[in-house]
Amino acid sequence: MPSPTPRPILAISRRTRSTPFTPRVEASGVQGYTVYNHMLLPTAFRSVEADYQHLKTHVQVWDVGCERQVEVKGPDAARLVQMMTPRDLSKAKIGQCLYAPLVDADGMLLNDPVILKLAEDRFWISVADSDVLLWTKGLAFGRGLDVVVSEPDVWPLAIQGPKAEVLASRIFGEEVRGIGFFRFRTLTFHGHPLIVARSGWSKQGGFEIYLDRADLGLPLWDACMTAGADLDVGPGCPNLIERIESGLLSYGNDMTIANNPLECGLDKYCQLDSATSCIGRDALRRIAAEGAARKIMGLRLEGGAPPACVAPWPVRVEDKKVGIVTSAAYSPDFGASLAFAMLERGHWEPGGVVVVETPAGLRRGVISPLPFARS
Amino acid sequence: MPSPTPRPILAISRRTRSTPFTPRVEASGVQGYTVYNHMLLPTAFRSVEADYQHLKTHVQVWDVGCERQVEVKGPDAARLVQMMTPRDLSKAKIGQCLYAPLVDADGMLLNDPVILKLAEDRFWISVADSDVLLWTKGLAFGRGLDVVVSEPDVWPLAIQGPKAEVLASRIFGEEVRGIGFFRFRTLTFHGHPLIVARSGWSKQGGFEIYLDRADLGLPLWDACMTAGADLDVGPGCPNLIERIESGLLSYGNDMTIANNPLECGLDKYCQLDSATSCIGRDALRRIAAEGAARKIMGLRLEGGAPPACVAPWPVRVEDKKVGIVTSAAYSPDFGASLAFAMLERGHWEPGGVVVVETPAGLRRGVISPLPFARS
Numbered sequence: 001m002p003s004p005t006p007r008p009i010l011a012i013s014r015r016t017r018s019t020p021f022t023p024r025v026e027a028s029g030v031q032g033y034t035v036y037n038h039m040l041l042p043t044a045f046r047s048v049e050a051d052y053q054h055l056k057t058h059v060q061v062w063d064v065g066c067e068r069q070v071e072v073k074g075p076d077a078a079r080l081v082q083m084m085t086p087r088d089l090s091k092a093k094i095g096q097c098l099y100a101p102l103v104d105a106d107g108m109l110l111n112d113p114v115i116l117k118l119a120e121d122r123f124w125i126s127v128a129d130s131d132v133l134l135w136t137k138g139l140a141f142g143r144g145l146d147v148v149v150s151e152p153d154v155w156p157l158a159i160q161g162p163k164a165e166v167l168a169s170r171i172f173g174e175e176v177r178g179i180g181f182f183r184f185r186t187l188t189f190h191g192h193p194l195i196v197a198r199s200g201w202s203k204q205g206g207f208e209i210y211l212d213r214a215d216l217g218l219p220l221w222d223a224c225m226t227a228g229a230d231l232d233v234g235p236g237c238p239n240l241i242e243r244i245e246s247g248l249l250s251y252g253n254d255m256t257i258a259n260n261p262l263e264c265g266l267d268k269y270c271q272l273d274s275a276t277s278c279i280g281r282d283a284l285r286r287i288a289a290e291g292a293a294r295k296i297m298g299l300r301l302e303g304g305a306p307p308a309c310v311a312p313w314p315v316r317v318e319d320k321k322v323g324i325v326t327s328a329a330y331s332p333d334f335g336a337s338l339a340f341a342m343l344e345r346g347h348w349e350p351g352g353v354v355v356v357e358t359p360a361g362l363r364r365g366v367i368s369p370l371p372f373a374r375s
Numbered sequence: 376m377p378s379p380t381p382r383p384i385l386a387i388s389r390r391t392r393s394t395p396f397t398p399r400v401e402a403s404g405v406q407g408y409t410v411y412n413h414m415l416l417p418t419a420f421r422s423v424e425a426d427y428q429h430l431k432t433h434v435q436v437w438d439v440g441c442e443r444q445v446e447v448k449g450p451d452a453a454r455l456v457q458m459m460t461p462r463d464l465s466k467a468k469i470g471q472c473l474y475a476p477l478v479d480a481d482g483m484l485l486n487d488p489v490i491l492k493l494a495e496d497r498f499w500i501s502v503a504d505s506d507v508l509l510w511t512k513g514l515a516f517g518r519g520l521d522v523v524v525s526e527p528d529v530w531p532l533a534i535q536g537p538k539a540e541v542l543a544s545r546i547f548g549e550e551v552r553g554i555g556f557f558r559f560r561t562l563t564f565h566g567h568p569l570i571v572a573r574s575g576w577s578k579q580g581g582f583e584i585y586l587d588r589a590d591l592g593l594p595l596w597d598a599c600m601t602a603g604a605d606l607d608v609g610p611g612c613p614n615l616i617e618r619i620e621s622g623l624l625s626y627g628n629d630m631t632i633a634n635n636p637l638e639c640g641l642d643k644y645c646q647l648d649s650a651t652s653c654i655g656r657d658a659l660r661r662i663a664a665e666g667a668a669r670k671i672m673g674l675r676l677e678g679g680a681p682p683a684c685v686a687p688w689p690v691r692v693e694d695k696k697v698g699i700v701t702s703a704a705y706s707p708d709f710g711a712s713l714a715f716a717m718l719e720r721g722h723w724e725p726g727g728v729v730v731v732e733t734p735a736g737l738r739r740g741v742i743s744p745l746p747f748a749r750s
Contacts, residue, residue, distance in 0.1 A: 142517015252390030
């Protein structure tokens with residue numbers, strides 16, 4: 001693809017919100033941004049490839065302030081949050097983080113947040129890129145529920161990579177090692193309590209720190225960099241290559257409001273036989289009974305690094321369009337180009353061969369389960 | 376402000392959606408983008424200054440595909456749309472475009488769309504940058520209303536500038552001249568009916584064409600360029616300098632969910648004594664009775680071109696913080712730097728002098744009514 005050079009810059013204004021960490025992100029030489037929940041999200045520092053190698057070897061500090069929280073608080077909070085997801089939250093415990101698809105009355109995906117249960121009557125819905133705040137407020141108003149719905153000033157900072165636990169323990173003490181996967185505890189930094197969860201948008205291990213005081217943003221960033229100097233800590237961000245290798249789907253990229261969770265491999269987060277009450281369950285039961293019409297699968301593409309997937313690429317078998325590719329990258333560790341593809345029923349068998357129409361020409365691809373297995 | 380060079384690029388993916396016009400936008404050498412409603416919005420072609428001069432002299436074609444439509448259709452459509460805004464829509468006519476603030480139960484701004492009345496039971500809410508789709512769906516579901524709420528595949532293309540009517544008449548015929556301000560008609564292009572409104576995000580005059588067939592995107596763009604060759608037509612986009620000169624506020628920049636419409640100069644779109652039923656009216660009545668606590672005003676700043684306002688700048692009178700600047704630019708036509716400022720009660724009198732803390736140092740500013748009057 002003959003990409004125009006130079007690439008357009010991102011014009012930043014108040015509307016594409018900065019975070020308390022932005023001054024350090026800029027000083028660290030951020031190369032690219034995307035906009036996520038109306039907020040800046042870095043996409044590369046040295047390069048996507050160099051950042052990837054570093055992430056998988058050392059430890060990185062990520063400004064993921066764009067992971068906005070929708071706070072639901074009040075007597076009807078648990079009822080409202082359960083209404084919003086087909087995942088059964090009835091056994092959820094305080095201190096737990098729960099990945100949960102949100103769907104509308106037709107069972108279509110509105111977001112795929114992580115829900116933090118802060119108290120029996122208080123939740124944070126840590127959202128992907130759509131204004132769940134407005135959906136939640138609309139439901140609360142429409143149903144006359146006794147809740148307060150807001151977007152608090154909370155900007156997560158992630159510590160990710162194989163040395164993340166060592167680094168986090170130097171900031172928060174040894175107690176950090178006791179935090180279970182997708183659990184959180186309240187720890188202190190500069191005498192201020194902060195929620196720290198073992199979670200994050202990579203499979204390299206790590207933590208997310210829910211910063212709720214803007215003035216502590218730079219001290220927290222700097223503390224990580226200082227404490228991690230001997231660990232080769234560096235600035236980082238969610239990494240395209242690593243997320244594809246790890247099978248981590250992105251709302252807006254790999255799944256949209258035109259998809260239901262069953263076709264996105266999120267079946268295990270849909271308790272369709274649960275006694276709990278949720279929006280869209282009838283629709284999802286119908287879809288489950290009929291069987292999904294399409295499914296997200298992996299593809300191993302022949303050839304070298306593919307171009308950036310800025311719009312879905314058609315996938316064909318002979319002359320028939322059987323799906324789309326939604327994300328793609330060359331993985332050095334797999335020694336292959338990997339992609340996510342939404343494939344139609346009858347065309348998603350692993351091992352099947354398809355042709356992908358990339359802007360750089362046709363590529364053969366072999367269908368693979370997700371996450372990708374090392375061959 | 377010592378801006379890091381080079382500025383970070385925008386990393387584009389499927390999530391930051393392209394439009395049917397994007398290939399021409401890129402081929403025209405777009406310099407910068409922002410992301411608006413999860414979609415690419417160009418911010419400059421030659422430069423913000425050169426685009427401004429051209430817009431005010433000639434005619435431009437703007438890819439404003441990011442002006443997404445929330446379609447509300449069905450027996451309860453009129454009731455739901457009226458619920459969403461304090462503007463009295465009871466006398467709205469089919470073919471009318473209505474600028475209308477949307478507020479929540481506390482009277483806080485969720486968006487400031489233009490509402491198109493397509494039929495008695497069908498509306499397009501042409502939204503600024505927030506997911507009004509989710510708010511509308513939440514209300515509809517919560518209230519059990521008999522409507523279908525969707526985001527149709529519609530991408531507006533704007534023709535703006537003093538020669539816009541001449542150009543539009545060459546594309547759509549003389550009938551275009553009969554379209555009143557903030558009215559629309561259905562006209563044909565390549566035999567396909569398209570909604571054409573006399574509206575747009577500048578005060579230079581012009582039209583917005585609601586393209587609903589992606590395959591006609593490039594033909595429409597090209598038709599404008601060909602038909603306008605002798606008019607010096609060029610690619611353009613909403614222009615920061617022109618919008619500030621014209622007093623056009625931007626949701627997310629100059630007003631947010633932390634503001635109510637009364638403090639944003641939108642009083643005339645709030646019929647608080649109307650018999651119609653709308654969310655947040657009680658809250659707005661209380662605010663009106665107490666008087667707004669702050670107000671958006673203009674500022675004329677001393678000195679040359681200000682830096683980009685990427686985060687609000689504090690405004691002071693002596694040592695007291697009395698507000699924030701939210702947008703600023705140097706206006707060649709005014710021969711002055713102009714800004715929008717949200718100022719606290721007691722500090723918004725025209726002629727008053729304030730001090731603005733810009734990243735490039737302190738600037739004196741003189742308070743002015745909006746829109747700015749030529750001095």
